[in-house]
Amino acid sequence: MRLAMIGTGYVGLVTGACFADLGHEIICIDNDDAKLARLAAGEIPIYEPGLEELVKKNVAAGRLTFANWAGADIGDCDAVFIAVGTPPSVTDGSADLSAVYAVAAELAPRLKGYTVIVNKSTVPVGTGEEVEAIIARGNKEADFDVASNPEFLREGSAIDDFMKPDRVVVGTEAARAETVMRAIYRPLGLSETPIVMTGRTTSELIKYAANAFLATKVTFINEIADICEVTGANVQDVSRGIGLDTRIGQKFLQAGAGFGGSCFPKDSLALVDTARKVGRPTQIVEAVIAANTERKRRMAQKIIQACGGSVEGQTLAVLGLTFKPNTDDMRDAPSLDIIPLLQQAGASIRAYDPEGMEQAARLLADITWGDDPYTVMEGASALLIFTEWNAFRLLDMQRVKSLLTRPLIVDLRNIYTLPEMVEAGMVYYSVGRPAVA
Numbered sequence: 415m416r417l418a419m420i421g422t423g424y425v426g427l428v429t430g431a432c433f434a435d436l437g438h439e440i441i442c443i444d445n446d447d448a449k450l451a452r453l454a455a456g457e458i459p460i461y462e463p464g465l466e467e468l469v470k471k472n473v474a475a476g477r478l479t480f481a482n483w484a485g486a487d488i489g490d491c492d493a494v495f496i497a498v499g500t501p502p503s504v505t506d507g508s509a510d511l512s513a514v515y516a517v518a519a520e521l522a523p524r525l526k527g528y529t530v531i532v533n534k535s536t537v538p539v540g541t542g543e544e545v546e547a548i549i550a551r552g553n554k555e556a557d558f559d560v561a562s563n564p565e566f567l568r569e570g571s572a573i574d575d576f577m578k579p580d581r582v583v584v585g586t587e588a589a590r591a592e593t594v595m596r597a598i599y600r601p602l603g604l605s606e607t608p609i610v611m612t613g614r615t616t617s618e619l620i621k622y623a624a625n626a627f628l629a630t631k632v633t634f635i636n637e638i639a640d641i642c643e644v645t646g647a648n649v650q651d652v653s654r655g656i657g658l659d660t661r662i663g664q665k666f667l668q669a670g671a672g673f674g675g676s677c678f679p680k681d682s683l684a685l686v687d688t689a690r691k692v693g694r695p696t697q698i699v700e701a702v703i704a705a706n707t708e709r710k711r712r713m714a715q716k717i718i719q720a721c722g723g724s725v726e727g728q729t730l731a732v733l734g735l736t737f738k739p740n741t742d743d744m745r746d747a748p749s750l751d752i753i754p755l756l757q758q759a760g761a762s763i764r765a766y767d768p769e770g771m772e773q774a775a776r777l778l779a780d781i782t783w784g785d786d787p788y789t790v791m792e793g794a795s796a797l798l799i800f801t802e803w804n805a806f807r808l809l810d811m812q813r814v815k816s817l818l819t820r821p822l823i824v825d826l827r828n829i830y831t832l833p834e835m836v837e838a839g840m841v842y843y844s845v846g847r848p849a850v851a
Contacts, residue, residue, distance in 0.1 A: 415598055418443060418494040420517050422453060422480065424460055424572075424676065424743075425534060425565050426497030431465060432576040434472035436601040441479050443486045450480045461742040461769045464573045489526035492594055495563070496545070497534040500680075507683030509538050518545045522552025530591045531560045536621050536681060538688045542585070542614045559591035562614045564621035569675065570740030581608045585617020622688070625681040626699045631666040632673045633702045636709055639669035639846025649846025650828060669846040671800060671826040672709035674737030674746035679706075710748050713826055714755035720824045720843040721796055726760030731794035731818075733787055734801025734827075735778075736770035744773040748826070749800050753778055764790035768803055791817035802827040811838035 415438050419430035422444040434440040444450055449459060456470040472478035488494055498513040514535055521531065531549065533542055546560040562585035567575045582602065584595045592611060599609060612620070639649040649669045657664030673679070682703050689696040718725050737747035744750065747770075753763055757780060766784035767774060775783065784790035787806060791797055797818060799806055807829050815821045815838070823835070825844045835842035835850040842850035 415439070415492045415594075416490060417441075417598065418486070418488045418491045419534075420444075420494065420496050420521075421498040421513075421535075422446075422449060422459075423497065423499060424462070424569070425567065426495070427453075427458075427460070427469070428462060428465060428567060428572045428576065429495065429497060429534060429565065431468045431472055431478060432573060433598070434475075434478040435468055435577075437477070438598070439477055440472075441481055441486060441488070441491075443481055443483060443488075445482055447482055450482060453480045461740075462572055463570065463740055468573060483520060488521070488524050488529075491529060493530040493532055493598060494521060495532045495534045497565075500535050500537055500684075502680040502683050506687055507680075508687040509536070509680070509684040511537060511541060511544075514541065514545065515548055518548040519552055522549045522556060525549070525553055525556040525558055528557045528590065530586075530594045531558055532563045532595075533560065533618075534563055534565055536564060536677070536684075537562075537618060538622070538684055539615050539618045541618060559586060559588040560614070561586040561588075561591045561595060562617035563595065564617060566621075566624070569743055570738060577602070578605065579607055581610050583610045583612065583617050583620050585612050585614035585620075587613055622681050622685040625677050626685050626696075626702070628666050629673050629678040629682050629706070630698060630702050632668075632670075632678070633705050633709075635667045635669050636672065636845075637705065640712075642846040643848075646848055647846075648848070652846075669828065671713045671748035671752065671845070672706045674748055674750075676743060676745045679703075679746040710751035711755065713748065714752045714759075716843070717752070717756060717796070717798060717824050718759055720822065720849075724759070725756055728760070728795040729762045729764060729793060730756060730796050730798055731784075731790040732763055732765040732798045732800055733767075733790070733806050734770075734799060734803055735765060735767040735774040736801050739801055739803040740769075742769040742773050744770055744777055747800075749774070750777055752800070753781070764794060766790045767801065768805055770801075788813060788817060793817070793819060795819045796822040796824060799823065799825040799827055799829060802829050811840060815839065 417438050417440050419426045419442045422442050430440045430442045458466045496514055496517050498517055500509040503510050542560045542562050564583055582599050586592055638652055642649040653667040656662050657667050682699050686699050735749045736743055764782040764784055766787055771783055822841045828844045832850055
């Protein structure tokens with residue numbers, strides 16, 4: 415089938431490349447000509463394992479092309495996917511849908527035969543109806559339907575998530591649109607991927623409900639971790655003990671510094687905004703947002719206390735800046751809150767991240783950047799681990815001790831075991847576990 419993907423950001427690029435790999439003919443459209451030229455040359459503007467190879471493979475095969483609006487012909491496309499950003503409003507947290515609506519207006523006069531317009535962007539309830547109205551006003555002769563098809567891609571494992579999804583959700587009341595969407599995803603059906611066909615409004619709500627629920631799980635286990643630290647319990651054992659209950663499940667029960675990234679923060683805010691607008695405020699999600707914001711402040715205080723109650727004049731070595739490993743995404747990363755608080759308390763920061771330093775340098779000031787994990791440690795009074803990159807899991811502890819002025823590690827991701835730290839002779843603070851002193 416011939417498909418158009420509007421937007422070459424994280425969702426649009428990954429989805430377009432994966433659809434092309436399934437055998438569809440994909441044109442990715444963007445208004446950034448410099449970015450399009452880089453993509454056509456096989457240069458990927460984001461870090462996602464396997465994506466560069468997938469793009470190059472399908473560009474070479476002729477199944478994946480890139481164009482701006484002037485050079486794009488979408489008239490013969492079976493479906494057009496809208497995959498542009500919906501960032502939170504700075505005033506009330508609601509989703510900014512201006513880019514989605516601008517795409518709808520741009521699409522309208524270009525439609526020819528029957529086309530399914532698919533909202534791939536994460537959008538609140540009612541967006542599909544407005545997109546439908548915009549296109550109808552812009553082209554009274556257009557033959558189209560608007561469907562919802564939310565994405566569930568995890569950064570760092572997005573290609574695998576697309577090719578082997580837990581489910582595909584499609585929202586439409588139109589039989590013709592359902593037929594087209596089933597045909598698009600038919601290759602995944604060969605592996606018996608569940609396809610959830612539902613109404614458009616329901617589909618729009620599913621994405622927000624899923625992310626808010628996962629954010630709630632993360633926040634819940636973080637609060638349990640705080641109780642563990644006071645009582646002497648081990649949060650990892652608690653997580654395993656409750657996660658083996660099939661009603662709960664083990665995923666997203668890893669205690670840490672709080673959730674971040676492109677989805678959980680903004681989608682939780684957008685759901686709160688939707689709930690308020692319809693007169694059904696969601697107290698649980700509001701509490702999750704507040705608790706997550708407070709958690710980042712508390713992690714800074716945890717570090718300060720581990721450093722003796724003050725970091726004034728101290729140099730701290732930070733490993734990991736991105737909100738999770740295997741991505742260069744800095745959106746709402748805990749490091750963006752914790753590092754400035756440590757700097758305000760008088761600390762100097764040296765930092766290293768395998769992929770995120772270019773992005774981090776635009777968002778954090780007065781940081782000394784390292785070339786590898788060890789260069790940031792020399793002469794530092796403590797080592798802080800913010801992101802669980804594999805590159806940090808097997809550090810040479812004797813070398814670490816020789817570089818630090820004192821053998822102190824504060825691990826906000828629990829990537830080391832307590833016996834390992836005892837054996838290494840480290841002073842070790844983690845999350846929800848007893849300290850090693």
